[in-house]
Amino acid sequence: MSDSSRDTVEGAGWGTAERGAYRQLMPGRVEKLSWLDPRTLWAARNGVVASWFGDPTGRTRSRWVAARAAAGAPADKVIRRADPDRFSFMVIGDTGEGDDSQYAVVPGFLKVGQDAAFAVIASDVIYPVGSTDDYGTKFFRPYQDYPAPIYAIPGNHDWYEDLGGFMRVFCGDAPPLPPEPKPRSLSRAWWRALLWRRPRPADEQRLTEARALRSAPAQQAVQPGPYWAIDAGPIRIIGIDTGLLGTIDAEQGAWLREVSQGPRPKILITGSPLYVDGEHHPCAIEGGGTVDDIVPDPAHHYVAAIGGDIHNYQRYPVDVDGRTIQYVVSGGGGAFMHATHTIAPVSVANVTEQDFRCYPRRGDSLAFYSRLYGRRLRLRRFFTLTEVEATAVVAERLGIPPTRTQSSPVRVTRRIRLVASLLGAGRRPDRPSRIRFPVRKIYTQLFSPSSATYSPPFFKSFLRLDVTPEAVRLRCFAATGNRAQELQPPVEDEVTIPLR
Incomplete structure (x- = not known):
């Protein structure tokens, strides 16, 4: 294993290092996405519109879930795999920018994950608006050589076209939802409908050609919907869809409470992290309560909660009545880098600066x-x-x-x-x-999105989790874009989580 950023300046990716071979994986023409371009901001307007005129995500999600149930998806939304008691899986968040920052992660991800049973994308599979036509260069092409299934939970950007592209790719080519009745004139819903970005018709030939890149039987997986649970070996992995505004609807909340029952150790994957930048964001559930009321409940046996959305790595080991739950941010899979230097000394939920870990440093x-x-x-x-x-x-x-x-x-x-x-x-x-x-907020909302660069070091990251009946070993690997870290991805953080 090569030096990490904890060890040397070179291990962090600085200096006159040789660029990695990741560019050989990229298409000949790559569109550079600018988050300061008015056209991009207008295309991604639905989050702002929802905050002004009401968020329809919960209702739309319920319609998608009902359509999947009618198509034969399991009612409990649990994917039951035949993994042994000892296996590994990968987690990578906020992947889909389609440029150097995404493809620079791919060689290390493939190397570290070559024997993993499956992978999970935690939030924002496709930027900027989750369009079906973007899946070719931003999902199927970069991960064409990953030999195992890839599951995903949507992020807010996947919802900017009402989740249509996500449902087609991950949920059995789900057909489009029928249009809803027109709202009453001049109501909040009417103004929302007037400004709302609707899904664009997909190029069917383009999607067919893209699917062929991941067509091997071992690569296939069909999800019951945008939120799901996976029973794998000794653990249950639960993925929740936090929509446009980082909340979940009442129907999903009731399901989450139900699938969280029982003694099986659990790991939550969420589109919005519960602890991030030294703050607690418990994730509201429509009708009352929060996701982080459910996670620390000793009856539910959660050992970790991993969220995307913020484009770096952070870890908060929170003590809950004598046991530790690892709250992790893992959004470094392929987009601009959210700054970590703006994070003040950490003091939240009895987690101190000495306990806190982040990457980049x-x-x-x-x-x-x-x-x-x-x-x-x-x-x-x-x-x-x-x-x-x-x-x-x-x-x-x-x-x-x-x-x-x-x-x-x-x-x-x-x-x-x-x-x-x-x-x-x-x-x-x-x-x-x-x-x-x-x-603090300006960096997250403006400075960081305008920080996209196209040369190393990128300070990207991904996770590998090795599961046994006794423990889960979680490791954060770096992807700088340099040749040294591409050949031997350095471990930037590691923790062993006991299951018993």
């Missing part, structure tokens, strides 16, 4: 953004921080040891401190900054 995240904005603002000499400088100033601001051992002391100058402050680097609560933009 905060210093690498800050160095990445300093180079990016130095280049874009044409102020490279002012903004650009070396990896060593960024690591040192983050350690100073957070009051923590450097994540990598420095070969020699680093002098943190006024310029370095100012750049760190302007770029929103986290800071100890007892030392508030006088010069700091309100970037």
Whole structure:
């Protein structure tokens, strides 16, 4: 196994490294998606429209589920596999951008997952709007050589065309839903319908050609719907669909409570993480309660909850009455990178900074953004921080040891401190900054989406979970886009989760 970002600067992907061979997997022409392009923002408008005029996701989801039930899907939505007591599976989140950031993950994913029983995509299979026509270059082509089935849960972007593409690919080529009755004029529903983006007709020949890339019998899987459970070996994996706004409907909530019963150890896969960026987001259930009322209940025997949506890796080991539940963010499968350097010292649910893990490490995240904005603002000499400088100033601001051992002391100058402050680097609560933009949400909603780059290091990641009757070993592997990490994907985090 090669050095990781914990060990060396080279292990993090910095330096004059050789680019990996991932570009050989890419199509000849790749459309570069810009999240600042008004056309992209308009196409992805349904989340904003739902927040203004009411979210129809729950009703639409119920219609999809009813259609799948009528087609013969199991009523309990449980996929019962014949895996042995010892097996492995992969988790990769927020994959579908179709550019370098996605394809750079593929060689390492294939290498680490070559003997895994199956894989799960956790959120946002296809950007920007989940279109059926995009599945060829953003799903079937990159994973054509993955030999096992791939299951998925949709993210908010998959819902921007009412989940039609997702249902066709993952749920037995589900036919389109019939149109609903027209709403009353000038009602909220009428305004929503007026502004709503509707699914575009699919190119059937294009989809047929794309399906041929993953046509081997061992690669096939049909899901009972957008949410499901998988009984595999000694565990149950439960995937929930959090729709456009990060919530679940009452029908899905009742199902989740039902399939969570029993002594079998469980792992939740969700489109919206329950702990992220040092905050708790319990995920509301329509009609009352939250998903994170269900997960820590000792009667349900959850050992982990893994969510996508945020494009990095984070882990929060939360103590619940003497047992630990691992709450994980795994959204680094192939899109722009959400910053980690903006995360303040962690103190949530008795999880401290010493317990918390993230990738990319905060210093690498800050160095990445300093180079990016130095280049874009044409102020490279002012903004650009070396990896060593960024690591040192983050350690100073957070009051923590450097994540990598420095070969020699680093002098943190006024310029370095100012750049760190302007770029929103986290800071100890007892030392508030006088010069700091309100970037916590701005970074997530604006700065990070505009940070797409097309050369390494990308700081992408994916998970492998090795299951035995006694424990689950969870490992986060890095994908930088460099040749060294492509040949030997480094482990950035590892934890063993006891099942008994």
